[in-house]
Amino acid sequence: MEPDTSTDTSGHTALLIIDMxxxxxxxxxxxxxxxxxEAAKVIADLRQEAVKRGHPVIYVNDNFGEWHSERSRLVAQALDGGEEIARLLEPARDDYFVIKPQFSGFYATNLPVLLPKLGVTRLVLTGVATDICVLFTAADAHMREYGLWVPSDAVAAESDERSRWALGIMEHAMSACTDPAGDRGTKHWPLPRSG
Structure with missing residues (x-):
């Protein structure tokens, strides 16, 4: 029987919020x-749980082809756009914010340096789109031997079919747990061991 680590606040798990x-x-x-x-509501609960447990929250966000963009500008543009998701998930001052130029959060970003500095070994991947940026980030994380939880109710794609397809790849090819967060995902903090 594995020890009960449900109160672990060591920070070895990080919550990644992708392109929200x-x-x-x-x-x-x-x-x-x-x-x-719908996914944003679940992500907001997961974010609250991560903060409560002392786990880092890392926003991994596309620059949308605007090469002069930085955190404050991207957040302001999203908030000015009036979309409720940006208000619900607005980054806190202490959250990390990584800007990516392509699909994967690891490609040409400081994420590969940041995660080891934080002592992170497990990632909770959330956001959009399940079949593009979440999938590519999961693949790069898997190659770097991070444990993965991709809650099926905390990601979204243009269609449910595409989301299920991508989640299936992450589960079967990357040993990711894809159980939904449900009631704040308590049983998955810290992330269950895979493989």
């Missing part, structure tokens, strides 16, 4: 937005 600080003004956003709003 967003104006949702791109092609396909109309289909994605209702699902992203």
């Amino acid at each position: 600080i967003n104006r949702f003004d791109f092609e396909g956003a109309e289909a994605l937005l209702p699902k992203a709003r």
Whole structure:
């Protein structure tokens, strides 16, 4: 029997919130937005749980092709866009914010340096889109031997079919746990061991 680590606050798990600080003004956003709003409610609960347990919260956000963008500008643009997701998930002052130029949160960012500095060994991946940026980030995390929990109710894609397809790949090829967070995902803090 494994020891009870449900009160572990060592910070070895980090919550990643992928591309949720967003104006949702791109092609396909109309289909994605209702699902992203539902996922945002779950992510807000997971964020609260992470903070309570002392785990770092890391926003991993696309620069949307705006190469002069930085944290405050991206957040302001999302808030000015009036989308409720940005208000619900607005980063706190102490949260980390990583800007990515491509699909994966690891590609050409400081995330590969930040996570070891924080002592992180397990990641909770949330956000959009399940079948693009979440999937690519999960693949890079798996190659770096991070444990993964991708709560199926905390990610969204343009269609449920695409989301299920991507979650299946992450579960079967990357040993990710894809159980939904449900009631704040208490049983998955810290992340269950995979493999």
